[in-house]
Amino acid sequence: MNSALSLLARGLAGIDVEVQALAGARPVLVGKRLLLPEDAAAESLLRAMVAHAVAHLRHSTPARPARGLKPMGIAVASAIEDARVEQLLCRDFPGLRGWFAGSQAPAPHPKDLGFAALIARMDRMLALPAWQDDNHWVNKARRLFDETAARAGLEDYDAFRAIASILANDLGQMRVRFEPRDYAVPAPYRDDNSYLWDFGDADTPPDDAIALQQSGARPPPPTDARNAGSDDRPPEGIDEMTELGRFTYPEWDRRLERLRADWCTVIEKLPAWQGLRAPREQAMAGGERIPPPALPLARHLDRTHRLRRQWEGDDVDLDAAIEVMIDRRARLQPDPRLFMRTGKGPRPSSLLVLLDLSASANDPGPHGLSLLDIEKQAALLLSASKAAHGIDRLAIHGFSSNTRAEVHYYRLLDFGRPPDAALQATLAAVQGRYSTRMGAALRHAASHLHGEPNDRRAILVVTDGAPSDIDVHDPAYLIEDARQAVAEARTAGVRVACMAVDGVADAYVRRIFGWRDHGIADDVRKLPRRLAHMGARLGMLRPG
Amino acid sequence: MNAAVADPLAAYRIETEPFYRPAGNEVALYRQAYGHRMPLILKGPTGCGKTRFVEHMAWSLGRPLVTLACNEDMTASDLVGRYLLDADGTAWHDGPLTLAVRHGAICYLDEVVEARQDTTVVIHPLTDARRILPLDKKGELVRAHPDFQLVVSYNPGYQSSAKDMKPSTRQRFAALEFDYPDSALEAEIVSHEAQVGLDLAARLVAIARCSRELKQRGLDEGVSTRMLIYAGVLIRDGVTPRESCEMTMTRALTDDPDMASALRGFVEAQFG
Numbered sequence: 001m002n003s004a005l006s007l008l009a010r011g012l013a014g015i016d017v018e019v020q021a022l023a024g025a026r027p028v029l030v031g032k033r034l035l036l037p038e039d040a041a042a043e044s045l046l047r048a049m050v051a052h053a054v055a056h057l058r059h060s061t062p063a064r065p066a067r068g069l070k071p072m073g074i075a076v077a078s079a080i081e082d083a084r085v086e087q088l089l090c091r092d093f094p095g096l097r098g099w100f101a102g103s104q105a106p107a108p109h110p111k112d113l114g115f116a117a118l119i120a121r122m123d124r125m126l127a128l129p130a131w132q133d134d135n136h137w138v139n140k141a142r143r144l145f146d147e148t149a150a151r152a153g154l155e156d157y158d159a160f161r162a163i164a165s166i167l168a169n170d171l172g173q174m175r176v177r178f179e180p181r182d183y184a185v186p187a188p189y190r191d192d193n194s195y196l197w198d199f200g201d202a203d204t205p206p207d208d209a210i211a212l213q214q215s216g217a218r219p220p221p222p223t224d225a226r227n228a229g230s231d232d233r234p235p236e237g238i239d240e241m242t243e244l245g246r247f248t249y250p251e252w253d254r255r256l257e258r259l260r261a262d263w264c265t266v267i268e269k270l271p272a273w274q275g276l277r278a279p280r281e282q283a284m285a286g287g288e289r290i291p292p293p294a295l296p297l298a299r300h301l302d303r304t305h306r307l308r309r310q311w312e313g314d315d316v317d318l319d320a321a322i323e324v325m326i327d328r329r330a331r332l333q334p335d336p337r338l339f340m341r342t343g344k345g346p347r348p349s350s351l352l353v354l355l356d357l358s359a360s361a362n363d364p365g366p367h368g369l370s371l372l373d374i375e376k377q378a379a380l381l382l383s384a385s386k387a388a389h390g391i392d393r394l395a396i397h398g399f400s401s402n403t404r405a406e407v408h409y410y411r412l413l414d415f416g417r418p419p420d421a422a423l424q425a426t427l428a429a430v431q432g433r434y435s436t437r438m439g440a441a442l443r444h445a446a447s448h449l450h451g452e453p454n455d456r457r458a459i460l461v462v463t464d465g466a467p468s469d470i471d472v473h474d475p476a477y478l479i480e481d482a483r484q485a486v487a488e489a490r491t492a493g494v495r496v497a498c499m500a501v502d503g504v505a506d507a508y509v510r511r512i513f514g515w516r517d518h519g520i521a522d523d524v525r526k527l528p529r530r531l532a533h534m535g536a537r538l539g540m541l542r543p544g
Numbered sequence: 545m546n547a548a549v550a551d552p553l554a555a556y557r558i559e560t561e562p563f564y565r566p567a568g569n570e571v572a573l574y575r576q577a578y579g580h581r582m583p584l585i586l587k588g589p590t591g592c593g594k595t596r597f598v599e600h601m602a603w604s605l606g607r608p609l610v611t612l613a614c615n616e617d618m619t620a621s622d623l624v625g626r627y628l629l630d631a632d633g634t635a636w637h638d639g640p641l642t643l644a645v646r647h648g649a650i651c652y653l654d655e656v657v658e659a660r661q662d663t664t665v666v667i668h669p670l671t672d673a674r675r676i677l678p679l680d681k682k683g684e685l686v687r688a689h690p691d692f693q694l695v696v697s698y699n700p701g702y703q704s705s706a707k708d709m710k711p712s713t714r715q716r717f718a719a720l721e722f723d724y725p726d727s728a729l730e731a732e733i734v735s736h737e738a739q740v741g742l743d744l745a746a747r748l749v750a751i752a753r754c755s756r757e758l759k760q761r762g763l764d765e766g767v768s769t770r771m772l773i774y775a776g777v778l779i780r781d782g783v784t785p786r787e788s789c790e791m792t793m794t795r796a797l798t799d800d801p802d803m804a805s806a807l808r809g810f811v812e813a814q815f816g
Contacts, residue, residue, distance in 0.1 A: 007806035010761060011754035012813060047809060092750060093813035319621070326627050326634050516700070520761055530762075 003523040005050050009034060010522070012054040012093065016504050018522065019050070026184070029053050029195040031062075032504075048103035048189035051096050055085040056195055061157065063198035072115070072171060072178040077164035078185070078193035079119050081157075083126040083145065088154045100127050105186040110134070115171065115178045120186035122167075137174065141167055244268040244411075249443045251404065252484035254477055259484075264440035266407045313341030349456040350415060351538055353379060353531075354445050355398040356463035357410065361432035369525070371464045371501055372432045378462070378528040379412070379427060382535055383419035393452065396423075397445055398430060401437030403471040408434070409444055415452060438467040438512070439481035442496065446489040458495040458538040462531065466508040482512045497538060499531055553647050556608035564593065564600035565733050567725040574601050577718055578650075583671040583694045585656075585714070588722030591768025593733075594697045597722070598652050607691055608649040610640050614659035620666045624679055636682050645670065645677045648689030656696040661710050670694055671716035727753065730769055738776025744785075747814040748772045751789065754810040755797070762803050767793050785815040 006019040015032065022028060022035035027049040029035075034053045036046060056062075060081060066074055090097050104124050108117035118138065124131045125142045133139060144163040152159035171178075185192060251263035308317050320338035327334040361372040379396045396413040410430065413423050442459065449457045467478035486496045497517040500509045509518045521530045551557075577584055578601070586594040595611070602609035612623070625639035644651035656664060669676050675688040696717065698709065724730060727749050735745035749772060756766030771792050778788035789811040794804050 002802070004802035004805035004809070007758055007761065007803060008809040011757045011806060011810055014753075014757050051813070094747070095811075095813045095816035098816045099812075319619070319626075322626075322629065325629055329629070329633055518760065522761060 002046070003526055005036065005046055006522050008047065009050045009054060012051065013057045015057065016506070016522075017053070017057065018504075025188075027053065027189070027191045029056055029191045032057065044099065045103050045189055048099045049191075051089065051093075051099050052082070052086065052190050055082075055089040056191070059085040059088045059155075060196055062195050064196060066197040066199050070168070071180040072176075073165065073168045074193075074197060075115070075119070075178065075180075075183060076168040076171065077161055078196055079122060080145070080160050080164040080167070081196060082185075082187075082190055082193070083123065084154055084157075084160050086127070087149070091154070097127075100189075103187065103189040104128070105188060113174075113176065115176050116183055116186055118171070118176065123187050137167070137170055140170070244270055247444060247447070249440050251439060252481040254474075254480035264404045264407055264437065266409050266440055266444045268409045268411065268444075270410075308340045309335070309337040310339045310341055311337050313339030315340050349458070349538070350393040350395070350449060350452040351535055352395045352397060352415075352445050352449055352457075352459045353382065353535070354441060354459055354461045355379065355396065355412075356436055356438075356461070356465075357398040357400040357408075357430060357432050358434055358436040358465075359400075359432050360436075360465055370432070371527075372430070374501075374525065374527050375462055376427045376430070378531045380419070380424065381528050382532055383413060383423065394419075395448065396427075397448070399437075399441035399444075400432070400434040401440065401469050402434040403469060404437065404440070406434075407437050407440045407444075409441060411448075415448075435469040436463065436465065436467050437469045437478060438463070439478060439485040442482060442485040442489060446485070446492060446494050446496075449489075449494050450492065457493065458497065459489065460531070460535060460538060461496070461498040461513075462501070462527070463498065464501045465505075467512075479508050479511055486513055495538060497534060499527070499534055501527055552643060553608040553610070553649050556610050556649055558599060558603040558609060561603055562596055562599040563733075563736060564596050565725070565729060565736070567723075567729055570597065570720055570722075571601070571604075573720060575605075578605060578693055581675075581690075581693050583667075583717045584696070585717040585719040586695065586697045586722060587700055587719055588697075589724065589765050589768065590699055591770030592722050592724050593769060594722050595652070595654060598650065598695055598697075602650050602652075605650075607693075608644075608647075609652060610644040610649045611652045611654060612640050613654045614656050614663075616658055616660060618659045618663055620663050621681075623663065623666055624677065625682075627681065641667070642677060642679065642686060645686050645688045645692050648691030650693045650695060653694070653696040655699065657698055657709055661713070664710070664713055667694060668713070668716065724752070724756070724769055730772070733769060734772045734776050737773045738780060740776040740780050744779060745772070745776060747785075748775055748789075751793065751810045751814055754813070755793070755807060758803070758806065762800060763797060765797075767797065771796065786811055789815070 002019075006017070009017040009019055018033045020033060020035050021038035023038060025037050025039075027034065027036050034050065036049055069077070086096075086100055090100070104127055105120045107124060108120050113135075118135070121133050121135060121138045122141045125133055125138050126145055141163075144166065145160075148156075148159045148163055245268045247266045247268070248262040249264045249266060250259040250261050252258075253260050307313070309320050310317075317338050317340040320335065320340075324334040324336070324338050355375050357372070361375065362370050364370050383394055383396060393415045394413065395411070395415045398410045398412055399408060401407040412426050412430065413419060417423075438461070442461070445459050449459065466475065467482050468475070469478060472478055489496050495517070496513060497519075498509055498513045499519050499521060501521050505518075505520050509520065519530055519534055521527045574584070574597075586597065588594050598611075599609060612618075621639065623639050623641040625637050625642045627634045628637050638646065641651055643649070653659070653664075653667075666677075669678060670688060670692075671694055675692070677686040677688065678684075679686060725733065727746070730752070731742060731746040731749045734740070734748055735742045738745070752767035752769075752772055755763065759766055774792040775785075775788045778792060779785050783791075790808070794807040794811070797807065798804050
C-alpha cells in the first residue's frame with residue numbers, strides 16, 4: 001500500500017495504524033488495521049478514507065454491543081457517529097473539513113426518499129454547512145445534531161445515540177424500507193462501520209477482512225514441532241548432510257537474573273540448495289518483483305579520513321606548520337610532520353546482516369509477497385551495492401530455531417566472498433521455518449564478527465516479530481535474552497541494530513536494541529530501501 | 545589584567561532578556577546546580593530550546609556566556625588556546641574555554657558529541673572537585689574563577705551518528721532533559737516568537753505533533769519548535785501557510801517523496 005498514506009495515518013492518529021490494500025471498493029477498519037481498496041483511483045478519496053478512519057480510531061469506542069438494535073437503528077446510529085467523530089477530528093484538524101466535504105456521495109435526486117438517499121442527504125447536511133435540503137427529516141437531523149453538539153458537546157456519545165434513536169424511529173414511522181443486504185454507507189470514503197459494533201458470535205456479518213492474515217501476531221506455536229514442520233520439511237537426510245558444526249551458547253534467564261551456561265545449541269548449516277525446490281520459490285517466481293530502489297550513493301565523509309600531521313601529503317597542515325615556525329623561533333627541534341592528506345580510514349567496516357528465517361516470514365503480505373521474498377531481494381540488493389554504501393565487507397546470515405536444542409544458522413554469504421550466482425541460488429532455496437530464538441543467533445553472529453580483523457563491526461537484524469520459540473511460554477523471556485545478547489555484543493565492540501517489519505514492533509524492538517538502533521518499516525516493500533539506508537549508516541560509522 | 549582590558553568578557557555579556565518560557569521547574573533546578581557550579585548536560589531534540597534556555601539563565605544570573613559549537617575537526621587547542629606568531633615573536637592566546645575559566649563565564653559547548661572524544665577530555669579536570677585547567681603547552685595551571693560553570697548540550701536523537709559521550713565524561717555532569725513543550729505552551733512560544741496569532745500558532749503546533757509521530761518511521765526527528773517559528777514568521781510576512789510550511793518543514797525535513805506527501809497531508813489537515 002502507498003506508504004505515504006500509512007505515514008499520514010500514523011501521524012494523524014498518533015498511534016500505529018497498519019494500512020493495507022484490499023480488493024474491493026470500500027475501506028474497512030479492523031482493530032488498528034485500515035484496509036484500503038487497492039484500486040480506488042483518486043488520491044484525495046484515499047486521503048479522506050484515512051482521515052475518516054483516524055476519526056474513528058481517535059474518537060469512537062469500537063465494538064459496542066449491537067444486541068437489541070434493529071438493522072436500521074444500527075445504520076442510522078453509524079451515520080450519526082460518522083458525522084460526530086468527523087466533526088471532532090475537524091476541531092483538531094480544521095483543514096480536514098475540505099477533505100470530507102469533497103468526498104461526499106453525489107447528491108441524490110430530490111424525489112428519492114429511499115433509506116440510502118435520505119442518509120446521503122443527511123451526510124451532506126451534516127458535513128456541508130451551506131447545504132440546503134427541503135426534506136423535513138433531513139432538516140430535523142441537522143437541527144437535532146447541532147442542538148446536541150451545543151448542549152452536550154461532541155464528546156457525548158450517548159446524547160448522539162439518543163438522537164439517532166429518534167431519527168430511526170421517525171424513519172420507521174415514515175415507512176421507509178430498509179434492506180440490510182442492499183444498503184451500503186453512501187459516502188464512498190467511509191468504512192462499513194463494522195468497527196463500531198459487536199454483533200455477538202451468532203450473526204457476525206461475513207467480512208472478508210477477518211480472513212486476512214493477522215500480521216504482527218505470530219501463529220500459535222504448535223505443540224509438536226515435528227507436526228508443524230511436516231509439510232515444509234526437506235526430505236530426510238538433507239539436514240544431517242549439510243551440518244557444518246555445533247556451538248553452544250548461554251542464555252539469559254530473566255527470572256534467575258543470570259546466564260544459563262551452555263543452554264542453546266546453534267547448528268550451523270549449509271543451506272541445502274542442491275536439487276531442493278521449495279513450493280515457495282515457484283510462488284516467488286510468479287509474484288510481484290519490487291523494482292530496485294534508486295539508492296543514493298553513500299558519501300565517504302572525507303573529514304573523518306583527514307589524516308593530520310603526516311610525513312607527506314597533499315596539503316600543509318596549518319596548525320602543524322605554525323607549530324614548526326614557533327619551534328624554530330624558539331630554537332626548538334620542530335616536528336617535521338606538517339602535511340595532511342585525505343585518505344581512506346584505516347579501519348574498514350564489516351556488516352553482518354542477520355535474517356529472520358522463521359515460519360512467519362512465509363506469510364504472504366497484502367502484495368502477495370512474503371517477508372522472506374523481500375528479505376531475499378533486499379539482501380541481494382545490498383550485496384550488489386555494498387561498495388556504494390561504504391560497507392567494505394558484508395556477510396548475510398540467517399537463522400531460525402526449533403527449541404533451544406536446535407537453533408539453525410545459515411551462512412548465506414560469508415565475509416570476503418563475492419556475491420555471485422551461488423548466493424542467488426542459495427538465497428532462493430532458503431525457506432522460512434520454525435521460530436525466532438534471537439539471542440542465540442545474535443551471540444553466534446557476534447562470534448563470527450570477532451574473527452573480523454577490524455573494529456568497525458556491526459550486525460543488522462531483520463525480523464518480523466518478537467522473539468519466540470515453542471519451548472518458551474513467557475513472552476518476555478526471549479526478549480530479555482536478546483537484549484542481553486545485544487548488550488554482550490556491544491561490550492565486545494560490535495554495533496547491533498535492527499530493522500523490524502512489523503507496525504507494532506515498537507515495544508519489544510526498543511527493549512532489545514535500545515531506542516536508537518532500530519527502525520520500523522511499516523510497509524514491507526519499503527524494506528530494501530530502509531535496509532540499504534541503515535546498512536549505509538552502520539557502514540559509515542566511526543568506531544564508538 | 546590592567547584597566548584597559550577590564551572586562552575581557554564584555555562581548556559575551558547578554559544585555560536584553562532572551563525570551564524563554566519554562567516548561568517545568570528547569571529554571572529552579574538550573575539555579576540550584578549553578579549555586580554549586582555543577583557541570584550540566586542539556587539533553588533534547590533539535591530546536592527544542594536548549595540554547596535559548598542557557599542564554600536565558602546566563603542573562604538572569606548576570607554571567608557572560610561563552611558558546612562554542614563543537615565539530616569534529618575541533619582540537620583541544622581550539623578550546624584552551626594556542627601560541628600564535630606576531631611581529632614580536634610568539635604570544636599565547638587564550639581559547640574560549642580558558643577565557644571563560646579565567647574570568648568566570650558560563651561556558652556552553654553546543655552539540656558536544658560532535659567533538660572528538662580525545663578533545664573533550666580536556667574538560668575532565670574542570671568538571672570535578674579540582675576545577676583546574678592545565679595549559680600544558682604554556683606550562684600554566686589555570687584555577688577556575690568562582691563563577692565559572694560548564695554546560696554542554698547533547699542531542700541523543702540522531703540515529704545516524706554513532707557518536708556518544710565517553711562514560712568517563714558523561715559521569716561528571718548532572719543532566720536536564722528537554723523536550724518539545726506541551727501543545728498549549730508550544731503554541732504560546734511560537735505565537736510570541738513569530739508574532740503570529742495564537743490560533744495560527746496552535747495549528748502549526750498540531751502539524752508538528754503529527755510529524756513527531758513519524759520519528760523512527762523514516763524521519764530522524766519531527767518538526768522542531770524552531771521550524772514552527774520560521775513557518776510562523778513567513779506566514780506573518782504574507783506567504784501562504786501551505787507554501788511556508790512546504791518551505792520550512794516538508795522540504796527541510798525530508799527528501800523522500802512518500803514522507804513529503806504525508807507531511808503535506810498534515811499541513812493540509814490544518815490549512816485545507
